[in-house]
Amino acid sequence: MSRIGVFVCHCGENIGATVDCAEVAKMAKDFPGVAFSIDYKYMCSDPGQTLIKEAIKEHNLTGVVVAACSPRMHEPTFRKVAAEAGLNPYLCEMANLREHCSWVHYKDKSTTLKAAELVRMLVEKVKLNTPLYPIKVPVTKTALVIGGGIAGIQTALDIANSGHKVIMVEKSPSIGGHMSQLSETFPTLDCSQCILTPRMVEVAQHPNITLYTYAELESLDGFIGNFKATIKLKAKSVDHSVCNGCGECSAKCPIKKIPDEFNAGLGTRPAIYVPFPQAVPNKPVIDRDNCTYFRKNGKCGLCEKICPTKAIDFSQKDEFITVDVGAVVVTTGFDIKGTDFFPEYGYGKYKDIITGLQFERLASASGPTLGEIRRPSDGKIPQNIVFISCAGSRDPAKGIDYCSKICCMYLAKHAMLYKHKVHSGKASVFYMDIRAGGKTYEEFVRRAIEEDEVNYVRGRVSRIYEKDGKLIVKGVDTLLNSYPVEIEADMVVLGTAGIANPESESLAQKLHISYDQYHFFAEAHPKLRPVETNTAGIMLAGACQFPKDIPDSVSQASGAASKVSALFSQNELTRDPLIAFVNKNTCVGCFMCQSVCPYLAIEKEKIKAKDGSVIREVAKINPGLCQGCGTCVALCRSKSIDINGYSHKQVYAEVMSLFNERSLEYV
């Protein structure tokens, strides 16, 4: 006979304000099988947990329903509580009174009744719960880091330095990411490459790190501790084991006019190229889309002829390797909107309207102008620059509701750098608000305004057009009662919105992780689990989760690395046993279930007679591979497959407990 305990949480006002928790607890007392029922202000607090533990012991409870927040929030907490009171943790279920009831309905009798029905549904379920025991699985102590920007570099180094193996995959020919493109960094104005490149070299030379550049994740199977990653190594067309990086090939390559990604399109590069001088590895790849040899069927081949080490290999093919990893850290970074996104700013047709990233390249000593600020159209030094923040960001009309977080700071830095380089020049920044939260950030912006005399105008720019070789910037100054402002600029820099990488959606699908409406990867909890995803064993760091600056990326990277190290500190880990299993007696062995299993977890098992002859074949589910989706359960005609935690009996009881004639009086 079931003895279920019901514990109704007020969650302070969160539930208590709309649901009459005491009434729910009172009604629950009358549900069949309920032996004890009580409400309390905060069930998850220490006294709340003690209350549950004592009730389990005192009333000899065989199951527990905690009616509180979402099980996605506190199920582990309360299962632990149950376990501490000597009850099997899987005999504890949660009714979601907060997210699915009190927060989404108004205070009303119907809301309280709904809460009571949700409790009864879970009471009916928990009566049929069975004790379950976690599955132990071994851990492969190798981490896969996807993306070689600063976040990936930091993660890889931290994990590698704690003694574990790391495999780093970078899609471009060199690691370094966006940070390698930056000129100087706020708020200290230290040179980005000077602080980054030593770390890049460290990654390349670290004995625990295997680096695959010009490579992409093809697929990921498995689960925490036991992933199998297939990595596509794109054909470099250069044998890096032979190449000595002399650079002759790049110098001689007849194709020279390819827009240079590293210079954000401001410069050009050859078809065989090293992205930038400090690249790691500092060896070239052939961009097959632009190489004459590949485009015109073997014509050219100049690089092959002149290569002193005979490293050019046109016959290379994309290669696929499969590696075993125990954890994955996604550090694929972000992208920015281009100038062509803005009709009001000329749809990208004005050469002298550039993005912040392009300005970084102009200001960088390794950039196309060797650090001189010269405008793209005619190479003249602009005497009047306008910077526009929130270009796209915080603009629901453009579909980007959020603040991109980094633009205020880098535009202040740009204005400052410009004033340092062009002393006679004038710089104006149009802004909505100056968001300079961060250590010494506000001081940095004040310095730009006060010491470097950057003209900050609070207002939006409605339009930019060209007139007599000047860019006419029309805006308003809202601090001067929306007084119209018109500036004749030589160059305009847009602080365009930081956006998710175009490949982020397909990557999320390969990894089976969630992403938000803007396609940034979703963390498991916005506050308490910011570096984990909802898929166990996959972490996030850097701007792939949301635009963020270097210090934030690095701290998140170290956070992700410590999560991985904690995971790797154990030899075995436990997994929820919520997996499917087969009833051998009724399985008829049609094996239609085999092809619905995404994990190939269903095997054939021979049932043998005493003499060893095979009587029949039945399905068998490998508990190490099954992830518990239950697709086979719903497919099996004879219901010979069932699944822990969502068994036929349990879900049936849940469904039948609702609305039937024994249903509560419905308002």
Next chain:
Amino acid sequence: MSDFEPKIIAFVCNWCTYAGADLAGTSRIKYAHNIRIVRFPCTGRIDFMLLLKAFQSGADGIIVSGCHPADCHYTAGNYHARRRWIVFQNLLNFLGIDTRRITFSWVSAAEGAKWGHLVNEVVDNIKKIGPYTEYAKLGKIGIGSISEGNYARIE
């Protein structure tokens, strides 16, 4: 009919729609109280028999919702479910069962607002259609013909 409060049951997957409904909660999006959510690991787990059982249990409407195509936490459960619903819906429609009462949807973990809209829409729609008495009556039709109104009550 104005005081009719439909009973709606929702079969949702844990990873997308359940999380989306959680998000609706955290975003304090208000929607009709008529909905009861049953949590499943994946839409692939949702047995078509449970939909019939929900009608038997007295549901006036059913929502089945999971991850968008390609977003399934388990890779493909939603694709298998989608095929199952194509077949099931056609069959129910052929039998004259009111398929307007079953709503299939994809609601992702980021679509709290969509979930709120969906619930409200379904509730409004079912309010217009009215209670699903036809199916409930089946439990009262015994051997013999209904055309004579000869309902044998067997309880």
Next chain:
Amino acid sequence: MQELNNKIAELLTNNLVSIFISYKKGLNGKIKPAFFTKPNEVYENYFGDEAQQNLAVYVHKPEVKKYSKVGILANIFALKALLQLYAENQIKDNYLTIVTVNQDNKVIVFADFNEIESYIAQHQIEKNTNKQKEINELLSLSREKRWEFWVEQLSSCIKCYACRAICPMCYCSKCTVELNQPQWISVPAHSLGNFEWHIMRMMHLACRCINCQECSRVCPMNIPLHLLTTKINSDMEEEFGQIAGMKTTLDFALNTFKVDDYENFIR
């Protein structure tokens, strides 16, 4: 017919099969299944247009399974059923000897299921346009009328499960209808359980039913089950381009999918 009898007798005499499933005339003149174990019984064998029953159903009956090697006379429906059963892993290799008589009255003994697959591909069953017309008529009714029609039809079901017993595809050792923990199919003799049973049966037969319509033929209450089987078959063909009993492989409509399956009904 003589050629067929000779063949069956030969198979039995040479111990190539220990039982042969075919037809014979019953005392009342009706055609019924025959199970020959000795050559001298074969004179009873009957084969003709009236011999319609799908004999494939007997292959998985325990009384037949006792025999080590089984021969079977299969009409085109039985061939399709056997092929489907083979794909579903229900027929062990070298267990069955399958015999058919083609349109020119030639006796064919199949060497393996690949031969059956190509034989079936060459002998497509013509669609019964009358049945399709009945379905279209039903579909043209209002939903309410359709409901009334089926309530009337299915309320007469007595849950004798003759439809299941005659079906070559219903071979589960424990049918879901027999489960009571939980009770998937309502037991009381009201129509709810009847609907549940027939909906479940159709869902379980979707992509597997070869539409031999034996269930409809044997139903003592004359429920037009062929309408359901024909509908589910035409749905499968229209939606997924798949007809059951056509291939040796196990990739059916409901255990596979296409990424771009239509979903205009999903919001």
